[in-house]
Amino acid sequence: MSGKITINGQIIDFTDEKNILAVARKAGIEIPTLCYHPELTVVGACRLCVVEIERMGIQASCSTAPVDGMVVYTNSERVNQVRKMVLELLLANHDRECTTCESSGACKLQQYASDYGIKRLRYPNRSQMLPLDTSSLSVVRDPNKCILCGLCVRVCKEKQGIGVWDFKNRGSKTEIVAAMDQPLAESACINCGQCIAVCPCGALTSNSSSIQEVWAAIRDPKKTVICQIAPAPRA
Ligand code: SF4
Ligand code: FES
CATH class of the missing domain: 3.10.20.740 (Ubiquitin-like (UB roll))
Structure with missing residues (x-):
């Protein structure tokens, strides 16, 4: 058309x-x-x-x-009013410790909050301090920063054909989990980093493991490595 x-x-x-x-x-x-x-x-x-x-x-x-x-x-x-409201609602459910966030300066949520002049929120802070998943050699998951955009779910399934990430629960209890709510290290993750590349707001960041450790994990015969492609560009 x-x-x-x-x-x-x-x-x-x-x-x-x-x-x-x-x-x-x-x-x-x-x-x-x-x-x-x-x-x-x-x-x-x-x-x-x-x-x-x-x-x-x-x-x-x-x-x-x-x-x-x-x-x-x-x-x-x-x-602009609607966008500001959307940003405020997302920020109300987001860990806003930006000064210690690895994605500070590269976070789309932070950038848009600044662009739209958001100085304070009209909504109460609903973020809970849930534990981080640091089990993986390559990816750290911080559920307190997740905005449920689902990009990690789609990139892992549609680009890598694996589907490590998925949604759990519904409504206000919705969260992103790996492998039916297992630590990421126990999933089929191949450490490709695609999910980190698309995550807009610091909920998925890279672990500080050495590249040798990551490649050793990738070569592990128990892991199913489907392909290694360059990280998808940021949206
Ligand atoms: Fe959450 Fe990041 Fe996944 Fe989006 S890409 S659902 S913010 S973990
Ligand atoms: Fe259009 Fe999220 S609803 S970019």
């Missing part, structure tokens, strides 16, 4: 782009995202990519297909 849409007054052609986000980015219009990656399936989980569409209201741009004649605004007052 092809056609033209108007974004912020600019008429843009689309051809095979599957969502408004891709059309906007093609034209150099930036929209913030936390759960989107162009090479993975789209789930529309974080809602940070919302835009305002005439006659449709506020919609997630990553999961809304462009339709010929659509008129879209990516930075209206309403859009």
Whole structure:
């Protein structure tokens, strides 16, 4: 399907782009995202990519297909209000010890909070101090920083064909676990680091193990190494 849409007054052609986000980015219009990656399936989980569409209201741009004649605004007052609320809700459930976080300075959540001028939260802090999983040679999982974007789940399943990570529970009790809630070291993880590369906010970081230890684990015949590919680019 092809056609033209108007974004912020600019008429843009689309051809095979599957969502408004891709059309906007093609034209150099930036929209913030936390759960989107162009090479993975789209789930529309974080809602940070919302835009305002005439006659449709506020919609997630990553999961809304462009339709010929659509008129879209990516930075209206309403859009910015919704994005701020989304960020505040995520931050209310996030360990905000940024000064000691390995991802400080490379964290999308931190960057967007700064971009949207978030100085204080309207919502109570719900983050619990759950134990970290440091069992793996390559990956440290900090559940207190997870925003449930699901990128680790999808990259491990769709790119590596393994599926170490998955969701557990539902609603406010949802969490990401490895291998049916086992320590990561006891899973089929091949230490490829793809999940670290896509995690937007420091919930998955690299362990300080030596590269020799990691390669020894990869060569372990008990592990099923399917492939080793370069880490997926950050979304
Ligand atoms: Fe997203 Fe990281 Fe949580 Fe996985 S661990 S769901 S990549 S925030
Ligand atoms: Fe669209 Fe998360 S990037 S909902």
